[in-house]
Amino acid sequence: MNKEGILLSFIETTQKILQKVLLYREKLKLLKGFDYFMSLKSLKLFVCLFIVTIVVAACSTDDKVVAVVNGEEITLKELNKRVSHIKKGFESQGVDFETEEGKQLEQEIVQKTLDDLIEEALVRQQAEKEGVLLSEEEIDKKIEEIKASFSNIEEYQRELQNMNITESDLRKIILNEFSRENLFQKITNNINAVEDDQVWEYYKQNPEQFIVPETLVVRHILFFAGEGSDINLPVKRSDDEARKLAEEVIDQLNQGADFAALAREKSEDAGTREEGGIYRFSPEQKMTDPEFSRAAQKLKVGEYTKEPVRSQFGYHVIKLEEIIPYSQMPFEEVKKFIENQLIYEAKVKTYQEYMGEVRNEAQIVKNL
Numbered sequence: 001m002n003k004e005g006i007l008l009s010f011i012e013t014t015q016k017i018l019q020k021v022l023l024y025r026e027k028l029k030l031l032k033g034f035d036y037f038m039s040l041k042s043l044k045l046f047v048c049l050f051i052v053t054i055v056v057a058a059c060s061t062d063d064k065v066v067a068v069v070n071g072e073e074i075t076l077k078e079l080n081k082r083v084s085h086i087k088k089g090f091e092s093q094g095v096d097f098e099t100e101e102g103k104q105l106e107q108e109i110v111q112k113t114l115d116d117l118i119e120e121a122l123v124r125q126q127a128e129k130e131g132v133l134l135s136e137e138e139i140d141k142k143i144e145e146i147k148a149s150f151s152n153i154e155e156y157q158r159e160l161q162n163m164n165i166t167e168s169d170l171r172k173i174i175l176n177e178f179s180r181e182n183l184f185q186k187i188t189n190n191i192n193a194v195e196d197d198q199v200w201e202y203y204k205q206n207p208e209q210f211i212v213p214e215t216l217v218v219r220h221i222l223f224f225a226g227e228g229s230d231i232n233l234p235v236k237r238s239d240d241e242a243r244k245l246a247e248e249v250i251d252q253l254n255q256g257a258d259f260a261a262l263a264r265e266k267s268e269d270a271g272t273r274e275e276g277g278i279y280r281f282s283p284e285q286k287m288t289d290p291e292f293s294r295a296a297q298k299l300k301v302g303e304y305t306k307e308p309v310r311s312q313f314g315y316h317v318i319k320l321e322e323i324i325p326y327s328q329m330p331f332e333e334v335k336k337f338i339e340n341q342l343i344y345e346a347k348v349k350t351y352q353e354y355m356g357e358v359r360n361e362a363q364i365v366k367n368l
Helices: 001-012 016-034 041-050 076-092 100-129 136-148 155-163 169-185 196-205 239-254 259-266 288-298 331-361
Strands: 065-069 070-076 215-224 277-279 314-324 364-366
Touching: 065 076, 065 100, 070 076, 070 100, 070 155, 070 364, 076 100, 100 169, 100 364, 136 155, 136 169, 196 331, 215 259, 215 288, 239 259, 239 314, 277 314, 288 314
Parallel strands: none
Antiparallel strands: 065 070, 065 364, 215 277, 215 314
């Protein structure tokens, strides 16, 4: 990852991160039918992702005030703690802060991080004015929900230690991020519809978003070859042994055996075995082993590979069942998805404008 990419990953404002998370949450609701963002297990991941953007009290004696936001002070120790977390992330990617380039990057991080702390203060203040700041009781409840998602209290405490935070720090994370979400929801609550012509226009102008690429429907039989491999495979056998098993299957197919029946009987791919080895993939998306994909693309419908195909998992015998051509998703199928996306984009725009006005009216003094 280049330094620009790392910078974006670690010092993008919490506001922008949250907006993206909220937008993708809506997409996940539509596409998968459940709220991934708010699941308890993902809340643990959520805490990890936001570790570099929380206000954490440091064990420092330096109480110098680096900014004042409507009377609320931000101290140097708060800023230093945040910057320290961010720098560690950069250093894990090979950034050297002793170089001229590294020193310049550090200055950028410090200024950007101070802006983030100011933004968080503004959000908390506005959430309190709007009556949506999380109460101590609400924070207690969320802490208990997080604890309940672990098998025991010791596991919960180890997770906090692994993230280098205390329960007090976790409470601040919850206060900041859920108050922000509550404020977002209240400010944008009346935005719940878009015009039909807007939806149609979006569909016409963004056809690439609704393309279903060519899909190959294949059957395959897999024999793992994991001896000496770094991949943790359920069966450890030599390359020669796996290839020989695949060749025996090809011999049976040459004698007229049914491919689906052989797959159910012999394949070691538990995910496709019960369906007779059926596997669907799009070569264009490049999410399938490249050797497997190339071999399948060379087949005609009804043909199977005459030689075993080596992938990172082992040896396959592959049969091409069907080619589903490229297509455009019909408007009616994606209309509701587009509506929700446009509504959410409108909400984000409204929230950004609202926070812009809040910043303009605020009394902010920087001492750094």
